[in-house]
Amino acid sequence: METTNGDGFGVGWYPVDGPGEPALLRGVGPAWSDANLREVAAATSSPLFLAHIRASTGTAVQQTNCHPFRHENWLWVHNGSIRDFGRLKRDLVLAIDPDLYPSLAGSTDSEVMFHLALTYGLRDRPIVAVERMAGLVESVARAHGVPHPLQMTVATTDGDRIWAFRYSSEGHSRSLFYSTALSALHELYPDDKRLRGLSDETRLVVSEPLGELEGAWQPVPEASWGVIQKGEDELGHFEPAMP
Template sequence: MCRWAAYRGNPLYLEELVSSPAHSLIEQSHCASRAKTATNGDGFGIAWYGDHPEPGRYRDILPAWSDCNLRSLARQIRSPLFLAHVRAATSGGTRRDNCHPFVFGPWSFMHNGQVAGFDKIRRKLEAHLSDELFHARSGTTDSELLFLLSLEMGMAKDPIGAVSRAIALVQKHAAEEGANPLVRFTAAFSDGKSLYAVRYASDQKPPTLYAAPMGPRGGYCLVSEPLNDDVDAWTEIPAGSAVLVTDDGLLTSAFSPAPFAKAA
């Protein structure tokens, strides 16, 4: 399982999530405390928003703790909205285009979880992609394909609904193939304006997700596990939840896969 952190609010330096806290994302890359695997050394990535609609991105296959550039970049880059991820591979080899976050246009996406029997249904899932999105796929992970399926299902107009439809499609094809339709999915994604997250698992055992206020005037941080020992500051997001962070603060709602129907 992977670890990730995301932020939306007034601009902060990336180091305030990535490297400075006592239990920063870099610390979690070799000493995670709330994951099945303590080490997340199969690469890392960051995506951040600035003056352009599309996000900047930096990824590498080195473990986050050993990359000589990551701490320097995190100390210099200041952004109102960013995603950061350290990877423990469950699907796809250790290569740069399998490292999160994935991006397409203004969208960025990162995921912690797995799709059981992914190899049995990958081809059927890819068949749902338009030519544009099929050719945008550069890696081999279930995470990237879930992102592209969500885009195909109407993420631009209905982000949470699109993810719901994409997960329903995965479970539908898994059941048809006689595979275990197990999906564990804790993900964050953004269009550069709002920050979204989903925590869901078909077996009721989703990867962890926590939220806490951060920065001045209504900023929020979403993380796989708390960045410090101030337990009162962090709220665990319940399983089967969707999260939306906007200028109005953090809102949660119930989440479940919708019956598959391609968005208009």
């Protein structure tokens, strides 16, 4: 954990008995010194969760700006930024579905991105929705003369599947990794205590590798999307599209 990411944290998790509305724990202090986070984490079981530590890109340090963001059964986390968001914000916010606007609680570019993706059909066609969100951001930025506006790694989930995205307008995105199949790691490291008790169905998507096990992490390619789901996972090319 980078000590520079101390502008808040959040965890969203789903009930053990299946998808439903996720619970949220968010705070404005550093995750590493939050006693409530340690208590809740030690006492909570969940089949799927998203976690985030925040480094503000200029918006206020407040609870409503901490990830994950939630709408009904959906969660969203974002690492990155929209360049010159203050100049682009009005046009982007006006594109949000009026029925979704009341749930826009904070002031971040990340939450606006989430609501735009919801506007463009995240619940039915997640990949298309995020591509349209990215396309709108780039279109609005061009109109305002803002170059290379979008930098993002995103994870979003409905409680059953996780969609992850790695993209930037300049073609040099922040890092994103997914875990090697646990069955392969069990074969490579049969005596490693850290792997004991983990199901072969366990998968992680992270901004940076955790631990030092060689071969444990695979990079998500530039301009790609991935889906983690029961059965076979998927990986494909990400291409912004006009809504």
